[in-house]
Amino acid sequence: MLDATTAETPKVPTRTQVLAQTEHKTEVDTTTLSDSLRMAHEGNEAARKAERDNPANLEKSLGEVSATEHFTQADLDEIKTKLELSDDDPTYKRLSSFASYLGAARQAETNGTNVEIELGTSWDNVRDAVVEGITRDGKLLDKFPELSDITDPNAQKAYIEIVLARDPRLHSEIAKRVNAVLTDVKLKLSDPELDEAEKLKKKEGEYDDVQKQQLGVLKTYLDQWGVEAGDIEQLEKTLDLNDPALALSDTIRYLKHARGISDEDRLGDHISNQSAIDQAEKEASQLRAQKLQEEGKKEKNDDKVATLKASIEALEKKVDDKTRANESIQTAFKTRKVGGNTRTDDDFNAARQAFQAIRELSNSESDLAQNINFITKYRHERDLVKQQREEKESDPDKKAKTEKRAADKELLKKDLQEALAKAAAGFLTKKFNDAASDQKIILTAAQKEAEKNGEKWSADALKTINNILNNGRWSEYHEDTGKWTFDQAQIATDGKMLAARQARSEDGGKELVAGFIGYSLDEATEKNKIAAAQFGGRAYDALSDAEKAQADTLFTKRKTDFDKLYSEQGETIKKRFLTDLFRARGVTDRKILGVGLGGDLILTKEEYGLLNNYFGDMMEKGLKDSKDAQKSLKALQEKGIIPDSKLKWLLYILLALGGAAALGTAGVAGVPLAGMAAGAFGK
């Protein structure tokens, strides 16, 4: 995982060049400097230390992410807005749980407050949400197929929580990916013109929503009146919503139609006539009262009485005329058949009442009129916004930008969806990179120790083994791509051999290592090789007694050296095989220690069982030596979960493989293993 900018690096200089250099380091307080290295990693180490010091306080380790990478709910919300995700989007919800989980832990660590207070909810709730999120992310779980093998959902969740959800390196990886999406969102989705167009589009959508809501209200009116207006979309198409007067007139027309009222029915005239009749009768009644009053006076005014009489007669005539007109309208109404049926007086009265009510609805103060007015007003504003947006998006350049932005959005959504899975992959890769480095360091140190002690054969053998392990026997790291490749066929071949030897209770690892360095475990073969190398290609049996004695001495020395090398480095080599097997099976396989493997890594279930037995002791020892693993095992035990062999493998790979624990248990050529525990690599 080399940075491209570091491609130009200084070469190791020659002796002359080195000697030509002056001492370039000044004396500085080394404590301060080592502290500053810690500060470059500030918080992480502090959190790690805090966790080490206080195993009961596991949650504190979550704060580790604060010094490296973290993300907040606000970051997520920004992503959500830009990518137009809904509140129910599963990826958003999953990451949101993580943000709460990490944020609360960070706050609690920084301020020393209670995590639950920071969360405003119970820790269990948030933790469960996170674990649930991981459990439901199929892509993430694919990286840890063992977890899918756990049938008890509670045990699965406990495992995920204890082994994965609490791991600060996983948090850091997740945060990195979320932050990468956030950066891209800011970078790729931040064109002011397009932002404006998007805002307008959003506003357009809001207008549409309001309009739909109001059309819904209108539809309820129509439904009440028995108008078959179809759904809201049809209603929108049917009515002329650009002009409130026209829309209202349309609506009224529909309502009349629903009640079987036509213009020919002249119900409006009937109502006007009735209104005129009522008015005339009222006036006539008043005039009659005046006339009676005038006639009752002692000195009555005859002219006035006559005038009043004339007026009353005129009004009575008007009433008669209008009444006849209305009778004529009613008669005409009844003569017009609707749907083949003759209409009655009751039909007329009902239609007249309906017409009256419809007429009231058309009043500008009525709810219906206001509703239509509202719809058309919003329609108008929406059209203006739409026009503005279309103008902003109309020129070809902006069109291309808009299309690109839409494509970018889709890609970023995909990145976000894959954030957890990629984080898991990154997390595993880093663990394996570190483990591979540890193995390399152990073998290189052993080689240097052997060189120092003049053990040339051992030094060469160790160098060869280191080269074989790091240059493609099972796996190879490619600096140019930053990726590992695996030789699945070779892993399968070696795995089958180890399993076969295990079936006979033999240590296949010894055979494997001997093969790496061209050493034969068969005494006669090895002696013949020594004889050929030392005595001009002759066979051992063809040597003189003195020569045989020399060859025997060499053989004994080589055997001692090999046994020592294997006893000290066998575990490192076996670890490498185990991790490469774990990783290589992940390339094609979703089942661990099971059948149905893909690619060239074909091992039977029985062979996996034998390998599990072969590596069992080493894994148990690794778990025992790792504080992290012990802590997790204890936590699992408290929940009543005893990991089986598959899960122990996962625990071993995730918790016990790399780091100082791995180095601390290794031996170095030339240093007795017993001394190593507290010696070469232990404090």
Next chain:
Amino acid sequence: MDGNLPQDFFVKRKEAYKELTDLLLKALENGQISTEDSEDASRFILERLDNISTDTYLAAFLEEVANRWPCFKPILIHQQHEEIKQEDEQKIQEVENEIGEISQNQT
């Protein structure tokens, strides 16, 4: 402080810390290493360096660190310089011893 550690090795390890820190901070300043890689590197160093207690492990460790993160390569120059210096001092000591023995024999 590692009680059982020889003082000269303790100093050597501290020197390694110092140099690794300098190189890392410088590389970060120069943009030679990404923040992500620098975090990985510092974590790797912090988790291991304190546990190293032999010259051979220290040399192997520094070699691996320099291989993984090339910004640390200059530390190999320094290490090589120290080794050459030690070799030279050893040779001078041997010559001085030989001269001393010759002088004693002559007297």
